Amino acid sequence: MKATVITYGCQMNEYDTHLVESQLVSLGADLVPGVDEADFVLVNTCAVRGKPVDKVRSLLGQLRKVKAQRPLVVGMMGCLAQLEEGQQMARKFEVDVLLGPGSLLDIGQALESNERFWGLQFKDELHEHIPPAPSGKLQAHLTIMRGCDHHCTYCIVPTTRGPQVSRSPDDILRELDLQLAAGVQEVTLLGQNVNAYGVDQGARLAGYPSFADLLRLVGRSGVRRIKFTTSHPMNFTEDVAAAMAETPAVCEFVHLPVQSGSNRVLRRMAREYTREKYLQHIDEIRRHLPHAVLATDIIVGFPGETEEDFQETLSLYDEVGYDSAYMFIYSPRPGTPSYKHFADLPRELKTERLQRLIARQKEWSARRNAEKVGTVQEVLLRGDAHDAGFLEGHTRGNHPTVVPKAIGASGAGVYPVRIEHATPHMMYGRILDAFGEPLPEQPRLNPEAAAVTSPLQMA
Numbered sequence: 001m002k003a004t005v006i007t008y009g010c011q012m013n014e015y016d017t018h019l020v021e022s023q024l025v026s027l028g029a030d031l032v033p034g035v036d037e038a039d040f041v042l043v044n045t046c047a048v049r050g051k052p053v054d055k056v057r058s059l060l061g062q063l064r065k066v067k068a069q070r071p072l073v074v075g076m077m078g079c080l081a082q083l084e085e086g087q088q089m090a091r092k093f094e095v096d097v098l099l100g101p102g103s104l105l106d107i108g109q110a111l112e113s114n115e116r117f118w119g120l121q122f123k124d125e126l127h128e129h130i131p132p133a134p135s136g137k138l139q140a141h142l143t144i145m146r147g148c149d150h151h152c153t154y155c156i157v158p159t160t161r162g163p164q165v166s167r168s169p170d171d172i173l174r175e176l177d178l179q180l181a182a183g184v185q186e187v188t189l190l191g192q193n194v195n196a197y198g199v200d201q202g203a204r205l206a207g208y209p210s211f212a213d214l215l216r217l218v219g220r221s222g223v224r225r226i227k228f229t230t231s232h233p234m235n236f237t238e239d240v241a242a243a244m245a246e247t248p249a250v251c252e253f254v255h256l257p258v259q260s261g262s263n264r265v266l267r268r269m270a271r272e273y274t275r276e277k278y279l280q281h282i283d284e285i286r287r288h289l290p291h292a293v294l295a296t297d298i299i300v301g302f303p304g305e306t307e308e309d310f311q312e313t314l315s316l317y318d319e320v321g322y323d324s325a326y327m328f329i330y331s332p333r334p335g336t337p338s339y340k341h342f343a344d345l346p347r348e349l350k351t352e353r354l355q356r357l358i359a360r361q362k363e364w365s366a367r368r369n370a371e372k373v374g375t376v377q378e379v380l381l382r383g384d385a386h387d388a389g390f391l392e393g394h395t396r397g398n399h400p401t402v403v404p405k406a407i408g409a410s411g412a413g414v415y416p417v418r419i420e421h422a423t424p425h426m427m428y429g430r431i432l433d434a435f436g437e438p439l440p441e442q443p444r445l446n447p448e449a450a451a452v453t454s455p456l457q458m459a
């Protein structure tokens with residue numbers, strides 16, 4: 001069988017894609033890069049907003065056309081598969097295999113079955129399953145918990161992914177050991193609310209460390225860089241900031257989604273913290289990590305958001321001065337409390353507020369990135385950048401960075417880089433040698449073309 005998995009959505013979906021791909025390989029499948037070569041296409045879906053749902057609908061329509069012309073098995077997994085909305089789509093577009101986020105290990109059974117197979121249960125075995133490490137990669141994801149016990153009024157995740165289940169620290173460390181043996185240098189610990197690790201449905205699990213202590217444990221594994229996401233402000237404790245500061249491998253990067261700067265909106269979102277509490281956490285982070293890089297998620301145009309509420313979001317943005325932000329227009333998701341009970345705001349109003357927020361974000365990202373010019377950053381270079389002769393990667397603070405290939409540094413690796421130029425969304429620099437001098441650049445096949453496209457020339 002030749003299989004391909006197409007992934008939409010978050011890092012958790014990327015992790016699940018890797019998990020299912022490794023199952024497929026162990027079932028004897030060849031992983032192929034595209035639909036044309038495949039006889040099994042599995043779509044890993046996202047249901048958090050309307051846009052990714054529309055993308056899946058359009059892809060499934062195209063796959064139905066391919067299916068009409070040649071034998072093809074089509075599968076759907078991820079959040080949308082768990083919802084009636086996704087199941088209706090699956091019926092309409094003749095999807096053969098449907099796996100909810102809790103039934104991923106049913107993939108073998110699904111492919112053996114000669115009939116349509118739908119798996120929608122949340123199965124415990126998934127939490128103990130340890131996928132093999134990704135091969136040839138410096139970065140890996142590691143799921144430390146699944147599901148979510150919060151009920152933010154706009155969010156479909158608790159429905160699609162079920163209640164929170166923390167994975168055992170032993171399983172986490174065993175999976176990390178495999179990743180380290182495979183050469184992974186940066187691991188990102190994943191969960192919807194990592195700060196609540198070890199406390200499922202309000203009960204602390206015996207023998208499970210707090211999230212802060214898990215960071216300390218993972219820090220002792222020998223992994224070079226540790227990141228984590230997502231950190232819910234409601235369960236953030238100062239001990240997490242302390243653990244970050246005292247564990248050198250933990251990167252000084254915190255993604256703390258605020259969603260809104262207005263207490264009125266936060267209450268209607270049921271986020272369970274106030275603006276003041278959120279800012280107190282930012283102070284705690286800065287006290288322990290004065291150079292912390294801060295990122296957030298913001299939803300604009302939540303039902304009932306007034307201009308005054310939105311101004312509070314802008315003023316909070318200025319108060320924190322984030323390095324970066326994921327910004328979303330509120331998307332009403334069927335089945336969520338806000339969809340049922342609150343009227344959506346006009347599209348134009350939401351779009352206009354998003355534009356103003358993006359402008360503010362650009363100003364801050366430009367300022368934050370400019371502060372890095374002249375500094376030396378540890379950059380994990382993943383491999384070739386879009387421009388020939390360049391490599392791309394990211395700093396410990398998650399800033400996307402591009403450098404010219406150098407003699408002795410022409411591929412993936414972790415290098416010291418002096419930042420020479422910055423835009424709001426990218427930093428450019430040169431790899432340094434052991435004496436802090438730029439390594440000689442690799443000769444280019446077409447130096448003229450490289451000079452034209454060099455980001456270092458674009459200042």
Ligand code: SAM
Binds near residue numbers: 157328
């Ligand atoms: N668990 C994380 C938290 O609470 O911070 C967030 C996980 S959610 C999958 C990722 C982001 O999607 C959220 O932080 C939120 O900004 C956004 N999001 C979720 N539901 C949304 C909706 N209905 N409309 C717009 N954005 C939404």
Ligand code: SF4
Binds near residue numbers: 151157158192
């Ligand atoms: Fe959704 Fe809220 Fe849970 Fe995050 S904490 S996944 S936004 S319900």
